[in-house]
Amino acid sequence: MDISLRAVTKTFGQVVAVDSVELDVPASTLICFLGPSGCGKTTLLRLIAGLETADSGSLLFRGKSLAGVPERERNFGMVFQSYSLFPNLTVEENVAYGPRCRRWPAADIDARVRELLAMVDVENQRSKYPHMLSGGQQQRVALARALAPKPHVLLLDEPLSALDAKVRRTLRSEIRRLQQSLGITSIMVTHDQEEALTMADQIVVMNEGRIVQEGPPAEIYSRPATPFVAGFVGSMNFLDVAIIGENRFNFVGHELTIDRSGIRTPLRGKAVIAIRPEAVEIARPAEKDRRRKSGNVLDAQVDWIEFLGGKCLLTLAPLSCPSQKISAEVPARTVHDLKLSVGSRISLILPPDAFNVYPA
Amino acid sequence: MTAADSMRERASGISRRLLTGDRLFRTGALGITALVLFIFVAFPIAAILREGLVLADGTWGLGNFIDYFRDPRFLTITGRSLLIAVSATVITVVLAYGFAYALVRTQIPLKNLWRFTALLPVFAPSLVQALGVQFLLGRNGLVSNLLGIRLDIYGFWGILISDIVYAFPHAVLIMVTALSVTDGRLYEAGRMLGASEFRLFRTITLPASRYGVMSAAFVVFTIVITDFGNAMVIGGDYSVLATEIYNQVSGQANFRLGAVIGIILLIPAALAMFVERLVARRNTALVNERSSPLVLRKSVPRDICALVYAVLVCALILLIVGIVVLASFVKLWPYDVSLTLKHYVTDVQNGYAPLWTSLWMSLIAAVLGTALVVLNAYMIEKISNPFTRVLYFLSVLPAAVPGMVLGLGYIMAFNDPANPIYWLYGTVWFLALNTIFHYHAQAFLIATTNIKQISSTFDEASAMLGATFLRTMARIALPLLLPSLLTIGLFLFMRAMVTLSAVIFLVSPRNTVAAVSVLLLDDSGKASQAAAFSVVIMAVVLAASAGFNLLLGIPLARRHAGASP
Numbered sequence: 001m002d003i004s005l006r007a008v009t010k011t012f013g014q015v016v017a018v019d020s021v022e023l024d025v026p027a028s029t030l031i032c033f034l035g036p037s038g039c040g041k042t043t044l045l046r047l048i049a050g051l052e053t054a055d056s057g058s059l060l061f062r063g064k065s066l067a068g069v070p071e072r073e074r075n076f077g078m079v080f081q082s083y084s085l086f087p088n089l090t091v092e093e094n095v096a097y098g099p100r101c102r103r104w105p106a107a108d109i110d111a112r113v114r115e116l117l118a119m120v121d122v123e124n125q126r127s128k129y130p131h132m133l134s135g136g137q138q139q140r141v142a143l144a145r146a147l148a149p150k151p152h153v154l155l156l157d158e159p160l161s162a163l164d165a166k167v168r169r170t171l172r173s174e175i176r177r178l179q180q181s182l183g184i185t186s187i188m189v190t191h192d193q194e195e196a197l198t199m200a201d202q203i204v205v206m207n208e209g210r211i212v213q214e215g216p217p218a219e220i221y222s223r224p225a226t227p228f229v230a231g232f233v234g235s236m237n238f239l240d241v242a243i244i245g246e247n248r249f250n251f252v253g254h255e256l257t258i259d260r261s262g263i264r265t266p267l268r269g270k271a272v273i274a275i276r277p278e279a280v281e282i283a284r285p286a287e288k289d290r291r292r293k294s295g296n297v298l299d300a301q302v303d304w305i306e307f308l309g310g311k312c313l314l315t316l317a318p319l320s321c322p323s324q325k326i327s328a329e330v331p332a333r334t335v336h337d338l339k340l341s342v343g344s345r346i347s348l349i350l351p352p353d354a355f356n357v358y359p360a
Numbered sequence: 361m362t363a364a365d366s367m368r369e370r371a372s373g374i375s376r377r378l379l380t381g382d383r384l385f386r387t388g389a390l391g392i393t394a395l396v397l398f399i400f401v402a403f404p405i406a407a408i409l410r411e412g413l414v415l416a417d418g419t420w421g422l423g424n425f426i427d428y429f430r431d432p433r434f435l436t437i438t439g440r441s442l443l444i445a446v447s448a449t450v451i452t453v454v455l456a457y458g459f460a461y462a463l464v465r466t467q468i469p470l471k472n473l474w475r476f477t478a479l480l481p482v483f484a485p486s487l488v489q490a491l492g493v494q495f496l497l498g499r500n501g502l503v504s505n506l507l508g509i510r511l512d513i514y515g516f517w518g519i520l521i522s523d524i525v526y527a528f529p530h531a532v533l534i535m536v537t538a539l540s541v542t543d544g545r546l547y548e549a550g551r552m553l554g555a556s557e558f559r560l561f562r563t564i565t566l567p568a569s570r571y572g573v574m575s576a577a578f579v580v581f582t583i584v585i586t587d588f589g590n591a592m593v594i595g596g597d598y599s600v601l602a603t604e605i606y607n608q609v610s611g612q613a614n615f616r617l618g619a620v621i622g623i624i625l626l627i628p629a630a631l632a633m634f635v636e637r638l639v640a641r642r643n644t645a646l647v648n649e650r651s652s653p654l655v656l657r658k659s660v661p662r663d664i665c666a667l668v669y670a671v672l673v674c675a676l677i678l679l680i681v682g683i684v685v686l687a688s689f690v691k692l693w694p695y696d697v698s699l700t701l702k703h704y705v706t707d708v709q710n711g712y713a714p715l716w717t718s719l720w721m722s723l724i725a726a727v728l729g730t731a732l733v734v735l736n737a738y739m740i741e742k743i744s745n746p747f748t749r750v751l752y753f754l755s756v757l758p759a760a761v762p763g764m765v766l767g768l769g770y771i772m773a774f775n776d777p778a779n780p781i782y783w784l785y786g787t788v789w790f791l792a793l794n795t796i797f798h799y800h801a802q803a804f805l806i807a808t809t810n811i812k813q814i815s816s817t818f819d820e821a822s823a824m825l826g827a828t829f830l831r832t833m834a835r836i837a838l839p840l841l842l843p844s845l846l847t848i849g850l851f852l853f854m855r856a857m858v859t860l861s862a863v864i865f866l867v868s869p870r871n872t873v874a875a876v877s878v879l880l881l882d883d884s885g886k887a888s889q890a891a892a893f894s895v896v897i898m899a900v901v902l903a904a905s906a907g908f909n910l911l912l913g914i915p916l917a918r919r920h921a922g923a924s925p
């Protein structure tokens with residue numbers, strides 16, 4: 001493990017920004033801290049950087065405590081949200097700053113600067129001042145500057161959030177490629193779930209200073225551990241149900257069955273079941289009877305249609321309980337083929353293997 | 361080097377020696393900050409408090425103050441000071457509000473000219489205003505001569521008028537800032553709701569600028585109640601607190617009474633500083649990054665009124681400052697107005713030597729002062745602990761200490777052969793140090809504001825890259841602070857050139873400064889020579905400020921010029 005956190009807690013006055021966090025970051029992986037605003041991601045990253053001191057708990061780097069090691073001696077690279085390039089230094093001087101602090105020989109510094117500027121593709125901007133660069137270029141230089149002194153760990157605090165969508169997407173894959181080719185252990189903070197899902201080896205979802213779930217992106221998406229994670233990563237339908245048997249539920253008068261490995265529910269009581277809009281299927285009336293045997297079919301009325309380009313988001317009201325709306329994301333073709341419009345009656349199918357179940 | 365240390369060195373690639381050196385630098389620099397603030401701020405103020413609070417029998421108590429207030433003469437003097445300060449404050453704030461409004465919220469032409477004219481009194485020692493009033497309305501003044509009536513300007517009215525002119529630019533500066541900070545969206549919203557321009561003024565402009573008004577009021581009050589030069593020149597027998605200290609100490613060597621009056625003067629000034637800071641803290645969140653600038657509308661009647669007002673005010677200021685310039689060039693003001701340069705041949709003892717002393721002293725104050733102030737501000741801002749909070753308090757404390765009081769404190773603290781820095785006493789360096797700490801608070805706040813504006817993420821970025829404290833300071837902070845260094849240097853230079861109230865106690869026949877010469881000349885009845893000397897001072901200050909502005913333009917231009925370094 002490159003970095004380990006043991007029961008790390010940090011408070012600011014009354015606010016518990018980071019609450020007894022346990023975390024292990026394996027070498028050469030990219031970990032994303034994901035969570036809503038104010039959940040403590042930045043604070044956790046700054047604790048690892050050494051820019052804040054934990055109230056309690058311990059931080060280990062390759063098994064050795066980081067207690068008492070100030071930020072300048074940790075040799076961790078950091079990329080800030082606002083770039084923070086030194087405005088009085090040129091691009092080249094910015095990148096050379098870390099190696100100069102370490103008194104590298106001039107020739108080595110020169111070679112390193114060249115290498116990095118080539119790596120992040122800003123060689124032709126080398127003698128410009130930061131304010132003469134675009135946001136994307138500035139962030140590339142910031143990345144080069146952080147990597148120049150050969151840091152053990154790379155820390156990124158929302159590195160892409162100040163950029164526009166297109167630049168963000170290209171930089172996303174560039175950072176990921178660079179991280180993998182250098183094999184550098186990296187921790188990135190983001191509140192953009194798409195960013196986390198596309199870039200990370202491991203996602204750490206945080207809420208109110210605590211880690212709620214950690215795991216690879218696919219697992220976080222398909223098996224959210226709590227309703228909070230389910231709602232925060234992607235969108236989700238939550239249905240209030242009564243339990244009527246093993247993996248059998250009553251939802252507004254319909255019986256729903258769940259068939260998913262690893263899920264076991266109690267035999268009675270209430271529960272919340274969750275299903276992603278893209279998992280909800282729409283049935284033609286002809287198919288209805290055939291599918292009805294498998295259960296999990298509800299009659300509903302189309303309440304609203306939102307056109308999203310290739311897809312449509314339907315808001316559906318089950319006939320037996322119109323107030324409990326269900327969203328379904330279906331290909332635009334389906335809407336066209338079924339000639340759906342607001343008020344159309346359809347059947348919606350909730351596939352038994354697409355559910356997650358949470359205690360009510 | 362321990363095994364753990366060497367492991368760490370290998371890990372970070374930063375040498376131990378460098379880090380140890382850096383820790384020494386930090387400690388040393390903080391030590392210098394603490395030392396100068398304790399010696400040149402805490403010690404003199406403690407000395408004056410001790411002098412005032414220690415009774416004749418050696419015990420501590422308020423006895424000296426009780427005696428003071430039992431004496432009806434001193435009660436009268438205190439009352440006069442308060443009366444003048446309150447009247448001047450009300451009048452100046454109202455006048456300055458209108459002037460600032462004309463500058464910021466109307467579309468009158470030649471705004472820079474009006475602004476410059478209004479600021480003119482800042483370039484002169486605080487007795488030139490009184491000289492001007494004397495030449496205009498005094499016994500041998502223009503008005504008396506032309507109309508053949510004898511105005512009695514010496515006393516309340518003379519001090520009041522001179523102090524208004526003296527304090528006016530300070531109030532204008534504060535109010536211009538207050539009126540500039542606004543959110544255009546509020547006015548758009550108001551107009552959409554159908555509010556008249558007067559209602560907009562009453563409901564948006566006035567409430568938004570009330571903190572500016574309060575802060576200007578306190579600044580003016582302090583300036584006036586502690587002003588010494590004008591009261592000395594035009595007060596006649598009308599003694600006020602500031603002149604009374606001088607008379608007690610210089611005339612009768614009554615240090616104890618001087619200290620008592622000094623402490624009394626400390627109270628309103630300290631109160632003013634306290635409220636001013638409180639107000640400044642409340643005044644921040646008026647605008648945010650989503651605010652839009654105010655777009656001025658065309659309004660001919662408004663602009664005509666504003667222009668007439670601005671021209672009138674500027675004419676009055678020009679009249680008072682200009683008449684001093686004029687009087688310095690004519691044979692016998694106001695009877696024989698043929699031109700002459702004879703008043704420029706000064707027959708005060710030492711001639712123009714004090715001017716050179718002043719220049720030299722001001723240069724020292726500018727260079728040494730900027731270095732000290734920026735060092736203090738940087739150390740106190742970057743190292744935050746209870747000790748640096750004490751140092752912060754000492755840094756801003758001089759704002760609450762009138763010049764007279766500080767000067768008196770310096771005598772009591774340092775005019776003692778047993779004092780380790782007695783060898784400095786009476787030298788130009790001593791005068792410079794006194795001036796630096798007299799204006800330390802203002803310069804310190806400029807520096808602190810600028811240091812705060814440099815995002816702390818630069819520090820963090822630098823530290824993450826392995827930079828030492830010294831390297832961050834030298835390579836990142838100081839280059840970014842360069843423009844404000846020059847501003848602080850200019851501020852200290854200008855103040856040092858015209859300062860009078862603190863140094864008046866500290867000059868010696870060998871080392872005296874320009875403003876004191878003006879006072880001596882006027883005191884010995886050579887008003888025209890006093891005027892000539894003032895003109896020379898103003899010329900030097902104006903030239904220096906023009907030169908500094910040119911200098912200031914260069915680094916800014918270079919940074920924005922382009923890639924070629």
Ligand SMILES: Nc1ncnc2c1ncn2[C@@H]1O[C@H](COP(=O)(O)OP(=O)(O)OP(=O)(O)O)[C@@H](O)[C@H]1O
Nearest residue numbers: 012015016017036037038039040041042043044191
């Ligand atoms: N220096 C500080 N002083 C006081 N409170 C702080 C400080 N820094 C953070 N906090 C508080 O700690 C909590 C966590 O803040 P943090 O900046 O870590 O959130 P975040 O997850 O990074 O949020 P965002 O996505 O908005 O950046 C917040 O409630 C915040 O107000």
Ligand SMILES: [Mg+2]
Nearest residue numbers: 041042043189
């Ligand atoms: Mg954050």
